[in-house]
Amino acid sequence: MTPRVFQRNRRWDRLARWLISVGGVGVIGCVAVMLLLIVWMALPLFGKPHATEVVPAFTAPAGTPILAVGLDDNAEVGFTLGGDGFFQFLELRTGAVTARVPASPRAGKPGVKLTGVSAGRHLEYALAWDDGSWSLVRIAFRSSFETGRRQILHQVEILAEMPAAVTMPAGGAGQMRAGEKGGAVLVWLDPSGATFQVRRSVVKTDLLGNEETAMATYEIPVPAGSVTAFTVDLAGSTLYAGTADARLLRWNLGDDRAELLEQVRAFEDGRRITALGLVFGDVSLAVGDDRGGVSTWMPVALYGEGSSRRMELIHTLAAHASPVVEFPFVQSGKQLLSRSAAGLVRLDHMTSERKLLTLQGSQSLDAINISNRGDHLLALDRNGLLHLWDLDAPHAEISWKVLFGKVWYENYDRPALVWQSSAANDDAEPKFSFVPLIFGSLKATFYALFFAVPLALMGAIYTSQFTTPEVRGVVKPAVEIMAAVPSVVIGFLAALWLAPRVETAITGVFLFALILPVAFLLTLALWMAIRNTRLAKRVGRGFEFLPLIPVLILAGAAALALGPAVEKLLFAGDFKLWLFHTAGLRYDQRNSLIIAFALGFAVVPVIFTMAEDALSNVPNNLKAASLALGASRWQTVWRVILPSASPGVFAAVIIGFGRAVGETMIVLMATGNTPILDASPFNGMRTLSANIAVEIPEAPAGGTLFRLLFLSAVLLFLLTSVLNTAAELIRHRLRKKYGQF
Amino acid sequence: MSDTPLILPIENPVLKVSDLHLYYGDSEALHGISMGFPARQVTALIGPSGCGKSTLLRCLNRMNDLIEGVRVTGSLQLDDIEINDPALDVIGLRRRVGMVFQKSNPFPKSVYENVVYGLRIAGVGDRAVLDEAVEKSLRSAGLWDEVKDRLAESALGLSGGQMQRLCIARAIAVNPGIILMDEPCSALDPRSTARVEDLIVELRENYTIIIVTHNMQQAARVSDLTAFLYEGHLVEYGPTKRLFTKPLSPKTEDYITGRFG
Numbered sequence A: 001m002t003p004r005v006f007q008r009n010r011r012w013d014r015l016a017r018w019l020i021s022v023g024g025v026g027v028i029g030c031v032a033v034m035l036l037l038i039v040w041m042a043l044p045l046f047g048k049p050h051a052t053e054v055v056p057a058f059t060a061p062a063g064t065p066i067l068a069v070g071l072d073d074n075a076e077v078g079f080t081l082g083g084d085g086f087f088q089f090l091e092l093r094t095g096a097v098t099a100r101v102p103a104s105p106r107a108g109k110p111g112v113k114l115t116g117v118s119a120g121r122h123l124e125y126a127l128a129w130d131d132g133s134w135s136l137v138r139i140a141f142r143s144s145f146e147t148g149r150r151q152i153l154h155q156v157e158i159l160a161e162m163p164a165a166v167t168m169p170a171g172g173a174g175q176m177r178a179g180e181k182g183g184a185v186l187v188w189l190d191p192s193g194a195t196f197q198v199r200r201s202v203v204k205t206d207l208l209g210n211e212e213t214a215m216a217t218y219e220i221p222v223p224a225g226s227v228t229a230f231t232v233d234l235a236g237s238t239l240y241a242g243t244a245d246a247r248l249l250r251w252n253l254g255d256d257r258a259e260l261l262e263q264v265r266a267f268e269d270g271r272r273i274t275a276l277g278l279v280f281g282d283v284s285l286a287v288g289d290d291r292g293g294v295s296t297w298m299p300v301a302l303y304g305e306g307s308s309r310r311m312e313l314i315h316t317l318a319a320h321a322s323p324v325v326e327f328p329f330v331q332s333g334k335q336l337l338s339r340s341a342a343g344l345v346r347l348d349h350m351t352s353e354r355k356l357l358t359l360q361g362s363q364s365l366d367a368i369n370i371s372n373r374g375d376h377l378l379a380l381d382r383n384g385l386l387h388l389w390d391l392d393a394p395h396a397e398i399s400w401k402v403l404f405g406k407v408w409y410e411n412y413d414r415p416a417l418v419w420q421s422s423a424a425n426d427d428a429e430p431k432f433s434f435v436p437l438i439f440g441s442l443k444a445t446f447y448a449l450f451f452a453v454p455l456a457l458m459g460a461i462y463t464s465q466f467t468t469p470e471v472r473g474v475v476k477p478a479v480e481i482m483a484a485v486p487s488v489v490i491g492f493l494a495a496l497w498l499a500p501r502v503e504t505a506i507t508g509v510f511l512f513a514l515i516l517p518v519a520f521l522l523t524l525a526l527w528m529a530i531r532n533t534r535l536a537k538r539v540g541r542g543f544e545f546l547p548l549i550p551v552l553i554l555a556g557a558a559a560l561a562l563g564p565a566v567e568k569l570l571f572a573g574d575f576k577l578w579l580f581h582t583a584g585l586r587y588d589q590r591n592s593l594i595i596a597f598a599l600g601f602a603v604v605p606v607i608f609t610m611a612e613d614a615l616s617n618v619p620n621n622l623k624a625a626s627l628a629l630g631a632s633r634w635q636t637v638w639r640v641i642l643p644s645a646s647p648g649v650f651a652a653v654i655i656g657f658g659r660a661v662g663e664t665m666i667v668l669m670a671t672g673n674t675p676i677l678d679a680s681p682f683n684g685m686r687t688l689s690a691n692i693a694v695e696i697p698e699a700p701a702g703g704t705l706f707r708l709l710f711l712s713a714v715l716l717f718l719l720t721s722v723l724n725t726a727a728e729l730i731r732h733r734l735r736k737k738y739g740q741f
Numbered sequence B: 001m002s003d004t005p006l007i008l009p010i011e012n013p014v015l016k017v018s019d020l021h022l023y024y025g026d027s028e029a030l031h032g033i034s035m036g037f038p039a040r041q042v043t044a045l046i047g048p049s050g051c052g053k054s055t056l057l058r059c060l061n062r063m064n065d066l067i068e069g070v071r072v073t074g075s076l077q078l079d080d081i082e083i084n085d086p087a088l089d090v091i092g093l094r095r096r097v098g099m100v101f102q103k104s105n106p107f108p109k110s111v112y113e114n115v116v117y118g119l120r121i122a123g124v125g126d127r128a129v130l131d132e133a134v135e136k137s138l139r140s141a142g143l144w145d146e147v148k149d150r151l152a153e154s155a156l157g158l159s160g161g162q163m164q165r166l167c168i169a170r171a172i173a174v175n176p177g178i179i180l181m182d183e184p185c186s187a188l189d190p191r192s193t194a195r196v197e198d199l200i201v202e203l204r205e206n207y208t209i210i211i212v213t214h215n216m217q218q219a220a221r222v223s224d225l226t227a228f229l230y231e232g233h234l235v236e237y238g239p240t241k242r243l244f245t246k247p248l249s250p251k252t253e254d255y256i257t258g259r260f261g
């Protein structure tokens, strides 16, 4: 070569090397950026909650003592409720009072005062007047654009009135709930704490349209101890009480009498129960005690379905330093707001048991109210200053424990691993456990590989070692074409064609798995007997599979034909019924067997091709060396070819694994997509990947579910890359041990 | 002179080839070879490249079975068994007729496992027996002192010459009567070649060795008898010294004087 040609080649070499490096680095870069992007989308899930004071604390409207405060959804208008029975509305940004509205016509009359207020539903107050009568009022806000710009209008609605009664002198604590058509129920605790009075007003309309209010009153004696805290659910049908000796009692409030459902001793260490409240949804009861402890309880059927329910401690949240005095109503999810005697306010999340925020004013906070969406909090401190906070506690329901650990959800009888992202009503507790999804992915993969790996590896061994190059030249491309079948098509066929057929012929399918090896062994025995006859000799080396094809077909036909008879004989004619009765297993049409076939079908070509390459690449001289030492073909394969090709074969299986884990379309179509934790082959699963496909259309961008789906994508990414890395490392070690193939 | 036959008849041969024809598909590679191989002697097969030396060698342990489309006629007698019998137990034959290849091909296993491979596949599992066989075979192959401390290491870490001697040790571990060698030194450096040649001479005590070589000096150094093949024909077969000094056939003479090949 002349120096010039040489130089030109060198230049080309350099260019090519440079291009290849740039390409490689580019690919790695792209993958890294992708990973970074999905991590970026998931990261806010772990953001720290924080609260900021929107405006500096300002002086509350002057006048009588303030009994309650509240604010609208946008934190523009707030109000205070004074002991004189007047609401004073104010602009929260400026502190200017805009209106003064009586809570009831009663207010404003000389000498009329409020003796107490108890908050119920959001912006709903039970007012106790000093003449012994009660009112239930609600503040309604709405936006108006009449003046050209947005204005928040307020209205005081009187929901129910309850006249005074001798049995309920002024001074006792009470809670009121609205009933139908202006009816209401008032639960009143005698100051002694030993009896409740329940008054129920029912409004009846007769045929002529006249309304008549009927009053019913009854007494509930407290069986033991004195009640220190109580609460009534929003429907006014269940009463919960806590006593000084830490007993929790639960009554069903009937029309004319109450039924004590249970009483349990909540604590044995001498605590007093000081506050009770219901978590939004009216299932969980928040219990606060005099040591600052905050816990939630709910009735659980401990001894299985149908057994009577008993209050159980479900979540223990972080404790206050001083006794808990109240749990103000929160309407935004399963958050829990608690106020302590020292005037500290805390926001926790019940499900995740996360301590979100602690708020304090310049002085003890005495009256607080959280906005409907849970994003603002208005509080009055002892100095008469109003504080307005902007609360930011996004994705509070997420913690590592929730994602990967067992959580005791509402209406569950025991802690469980559940994925259920959405429910019909918005007071349901979302359940975000990744475990059933990871389990689903692994289950699908396991069944697919269980079917595909033996098939693909045996096929690869046979094609590379036993058959002729001509057969190999047909088989290999044919299998590779299998890989080109779009997974939608496989999923579609599996779901709509295969699944119903397997369902009807399930006994036959199992029978086939049994008959085939037997038939194979019989054929083998027969073959050994006739191998030296002229007929057998006509089957060339490498074509031994030909006589097996009719065996396969016959075994299949025999299995399918015998299926119904065997089903009649062993399973009383119906396998599915038998399965359910004897093993308690349900048979779903789109089950793991279908996944094994369908996903296996997708994975076979991947494993087969790579394994076949690895096996064929074992140098012939090793094979020759083994055979020349008197090894049979099988011994050679088993002791020389397979170990030598093991790095490649191993890599093939792992790549197949990765393909199965990441596969979406097939599992999406051919399973029921129920996120269950059940290894049974007769039901389906929901995989991480299918879950993303199923839920992303319903996940509002930026929401918890949306980000969780990204997090599950990270998980999927990590799962496959960790696997592939591990595989690469093992392959490297194997290669070191077994040479270069 | 004229009473010396071109093809030396061998008395009591361990291996007797009669009228051996071999076809690769339609092309005939061996045209009726007849010769005997004497016990405990080294027989060299020489001839120009492509004359059928390897093909003939492969007939002796039926390694030609591995090649598609090979057809063999004629008879190959080992003691009293017919090698060419289609019903023959090939595995048993190959245990009696070992082979060493041109390119050393140790298994990607430890030195130890390489040596005992033939015993293991024959079902020998007794550790003591295997240990003894390893030491004996490696000693016979002159490799023991070099590798006795690294028996557990991969055989692929040995030098080229050591690997080839390991292959010889592996072949003799199963105690074959006959060892076939197909240009065992062609990939080795001169020093390693010399060692292998010494080894062949030593092995001659216990084994019948048939060696293919196109290196005439090598044939002269190690063999007792030499057969000259040319285009699939056995041209001349006789004692090595005589064949190299007084070849009977002009073709042989041309070849050994380097006029072709």
Ligand SMILES: Nc1ncnc2c1ncn2[C@@H]1O[C@H](COP(=O)(O)OP(=O)(O)O)[C@@H](O)[C@H]1O
Pocket (backbone or CB within 6 Å): B024, B029, B047, B048, B049, B050, B051, B052, B053, B054, B055, B056, B067
């Ligand atoms: N596998 C094969 N298929 C077809 N022809 C072959 C094969 N191996 C060898 N031959 C042919 O047989 C003849 C003898 O080859 P070979 O025995 O390898 O010669 P040598 O070992 O003496 O160099 C050559 O013409 C060669 O082309």
Ligand SMILES: [Mg+2]
Pocket (backbone or CB within 6 Å): B053, B054, B055
């Ligand atoms: Mg050759």
